[in-house]
Amino acid sequence: MNSKSHTESANAIRMLTVDAVQKAASGHPGAPMGMADIATVLWQNFLSHHPLNPDWANRDRFVLSNGHGSMLIYSLLHLSGYDVSIDDLKQFRQLHSKTPGHPEVGYTPGVETTTGPLGAGIANAVGMAIAEKTLAAQFNKPAFDLVDHYTYCFLGDGCMMEGISHESCSLAGTLGLGKLIAFWDDNGISIDGHVEGWFSDDTASRFEAYGWHVIRDVDGHDAAAITAAIEQAKQESSKPTLICCKTTIGFGSPNKSGSHDCHGAPLGAEEIDAVRQQLDWPHAPFVVPNEVYLAWDATVSGQGRFDEWQQLFEDYKQQFPELAAEFKRRVIDQELPADFDSKALDFIRQCQEQQADLPTRKASQNSIGFLANQLPELLGGSADLAGSNLTLWPEAKGLQDEASGNYVFYGVREFGMSAIMNGIALHGGFIPFGATFLMFMEYARNAVRMSALMKAQSIFVYTHDSIGQGEDGPTHQPVEQLANLRLTPNLDTWRPCDSAEAAVAWVESVKRANGPSALVFSRQNTKAEPRNDEQLANVAKGGYILRETLSDPDIVLIATGSEVSLATGAAEQLAEQGVQARVVSMPCTERFDGQLAAYKEAVLPPACPKLVVEAAHPDFWHKYIAGNGAAIGIDCFGESAPGPALLKHFGFTVDKVVAKAKELVG
Numbered sequence: 001m002n003s004k005s006h007t008e009s010a011n012a013i014r015m016l017t018v019d020a021v022q023k024a025a026s027g028h029p030g031a032p033m034g035m036a037d038i039a040t041v042l043w044q045n046f047l048s049h050h051p052l053n054p055d056w057a058n059r060d061r062f063v064l065s066n067g068h069g070s071m072l073i074y075s076l077l078h079l080s081g082y083d084v085s086i087d088d089l090k091q092f093r094q095l096h097s098k099t100p101g102h103p104e105v106g107y108t109p110g111v112e113t114t115t116g117p118l119g120a121g122i123a124n125a126v127g128m129a130i131a132e133k134t135l136a137a138q139f140n141k142p143a144f145d146l147v148d149h150y151t152y153c154f155l156g157d158g159c160m161m162e163g164i165s166h167e168s169c170s171l172a173g174t175l176g177l178g179k180l181i182a183f184w185d186d187n188g189i190s191i192d193g194h195v196e197g198w199f200s201d202d203t204a205s206r207f208e209a210y211g212w213h214v215i216r217d218v219d220g221h222d223a224a225a226i227t228a229a230i231e232q233a234k235q236e237s238s239k240p241t242l243i244c245c246k247t248t249i250g251f252g253s254p255n256k257s258g259s260h261d262c263h264g265a266p267l268g269a270e271e272i273d274a275v276r277q278q279l280d281w282p283h284a285p286f287v288v289p290n291e292v293y294l295a296w297d298a299t300v301s302g303q304g305r306f307d308e309w310q311q312l313f314e315d316y317k318q319q320f321p322e323l324a325a326e327f328k329r330r331v332i333d334q335e336l337p338a339d340f341d342s343k344a345l346d347f348i349r350q351c352q353e354q355q356a357d358l359p360t361r362k363a364s365q366n367s368i369g370f371l372a373n374q375l376p377e378l379l380g381g382s383a384d385l386a387g388s389n390l391t392l393w394p395e396a397k398g399l400q401d402e403a404s405g406n407y408v409f410y411g412v413r414e415f416g417m418s419a420i421m422n423g424i425a426l427h428g429g430f431i432p433f434g435a436t437f438l439m440f441m442e443y444a445r446n447a448v449r450m451s452a453l454m455k456a457q458s459i460f461v462y463t464h465d466s467i468g469q470g471e472d473g474p475t476h477q478p479v480e481q482l483a484n485l486r487l488t489p490n491l492d493t494w495r496p497c498d499s500a501e502a503a504v505a506w507v508e509s510v511k512r513a514n515g516p517s518a519l520v521f522s523r524q525n526t527k528a529e530p531r532n533d534e535q536l537a538n539v540a541k542g543g544y545i546l547r548e549t550l551s552d553p554d555i556v557l558i559a560t561g562s563e564v565s566l567a568t569g570a571a572e573q574l575a576e577q578g579v580q581a582r583v584v585s586m587p588c589t590e591r592f593d594g595q596l597a598a599y600k601e602a603v604l605p606p607a608c609p610k611l612v613v614e615a616a617h618p619d620f621w622h623k624y625i626a627g628n629g630a631a632i633g634i635d636c637f638g639e640s641a642p643g644p645a646l647l648k649h650f651g652f653t654v655d656k657v658v659a660k661a662k663e664l665v666g
Helices: 005-026 029-046 067-080 086-090 120-139 157-161 163-175 205-210 223-235 269-280 290-296 299-320 323-334 338-353 360-374 414-427 438-454 483-486 499-511 535-542 561-576 589-593 598-604 616-627 644-649 653-664
Strands: 061-064 152-157 181-187 213-219 240-244 379-381 408-410 433-436 459-463 492-494 519-522 544-547 555-559 582-585 611-615 629-632
Touching: 005 029, 005 086, 005 290, 029 067, 029 152, 029 223, 029 290, 061 067, 061 120, 067 086, 067 152, 067 163, 067 290, 086 181, 086 205, 120 181, 120 323, 120 414, 120 438, 152 157, 157 163, 157 181, 157 459, 157 535, 163 205, 163 414, 181 223, 205 213, 205 240, 213 223, 240 438, 240 492, 240 519, 269 544, 299 323, 323 360, 338 535, 360 459, 379 414, 414 438, 414 459, 414 582, 414 611, 433 438, 438 459, 438 483, 438 519, 459 589, 483 492, 483 519, 483 616, 492 589, 519 653, 535 544, 535 582, 544 561, 555 561, 555 653, 561 582, 561 629, 561 653, 582 589, 589 598, 589 616, 598 629, 611 653, 616 629
Parallel strands: 061 152, 152 181, 181 240, 213 240, 379 408, 379 433, 433 459, 459 519, 492 519, 555 582, 555 611, 611 629
Antiparallel strands: 544 582
């Protein structure tokens, strides 16, 4: 690219940005204007992608971690030939447009991940790079680099300040993710002004300490310097690379560049006129000359790259037909094995028949062992609690020892782990799970929410689910966390009561390709519950009748997890006292809520009083019991004592359930 062509290409990004932000009367023009030169070099000279086939398996991934600068990626997609029209840019930040305020997966072709919460994007990029490296180790053969792509990430000062960037980038260095290249937009500006008053880290040295390859002091407005830095980064295959780019925020704005004034607000009509003069851009708003479009168009080159890869895949099929079929299933089609349902049903039935009294965290481990043998795409992990979460299985192989492995030792990085899992899920080819104590979901809350927002198939495993956790005390005993998870749209939260329900929860989670799941397990022992075939099949509906004395009961006892045995014990005592109680196990309220009204009313008759028993905050349950029931729960913090003593202290006893049920029946 000659200097004039580069300048015009970069200025097209700047002008589309300022025009779109001005028309929307909101947005962030400063970062796209400052990073336009870096983006132009990367996208025109290095990025391997296919605008007409945005989901091509071997494309490079591009992540805009500083997602507030979303007009940068929308301009890039439009100019390169993706299905993002000039009219879409004119609808920036408007209802139902392809160009929302922050990049959103599913709204815009070519957007790889939803970014906005700063730092989350770089963690997603780490996950994508892990997926690329692991897939390559599992599928590539000599002369057949079937998986061979880079993950590029733009990030700003805000991303660097967020703690999640420390967690995820530290792990990236440890794992030697050589195909991860990050560009730090070092413009020294955040919303409050110049950052030196609150961000004085030696960032380059910090990343070198993580084990990254760091390229310092690159002029982010010099195309030749940017090109040289990327070429140098691609020569380093054993370490991720951070390219430190000095830029001017709002580059091209005569009166606002270099200032926080252009960070998060339109420049204004008068200043935009001045920008046009400064950049020698004599075109009307949203007008890009044909020669600039031609310089940007990546449809022909993208088709060529795709055709070349497709031929490689055809040759690979001839040499390695079984691997090729597995690659197609896992990566291209993203389907489970054809015989998975039948094998999973056999396993669930086996768990039911064994009738083993176990902590559900142990039942979970048994399910993981089964699934890992059926699904090579299962990529597990734990945030330094594998021995407590019980996430390891005999064939587990850590990625730190074997690049083709199936387990990530995340270390004490709950937030980083969860956001990295989202990146792995979005990349494709894997179903990731990661575990910690339920209490420490709080550290990772934003990543859990983002997985639900993106409908990413991340499986969050949470053990030590209540005050039954015991001696560690209230710092480790969850109270409000179950309600928090259940109130999150598009997240299925399972709290199984025994081995059979745990198996169903796991199977349903790996089958759920359009969203995340939270699997919540106990430390304490649980009692295996007897079920017939119909009841076992109904577990997947999220709520079902577990015990029935009469088809027209006096009261319905609803319980989850370790409290189901309390409910069944109470039902037996109530029957002896002439009160007929139905026991409903409700392992997943989201699944139950999605059933037909007739089924829900058959399980929970509207006129029948209801009593919920769960060792968690009770307020969530009012939608099931309002006006005709009560809940036995815990609405205060716990104490430090053995679990059984705590459960008795806080009223989780058969006697308490019986007394409350009789009170409701009257």
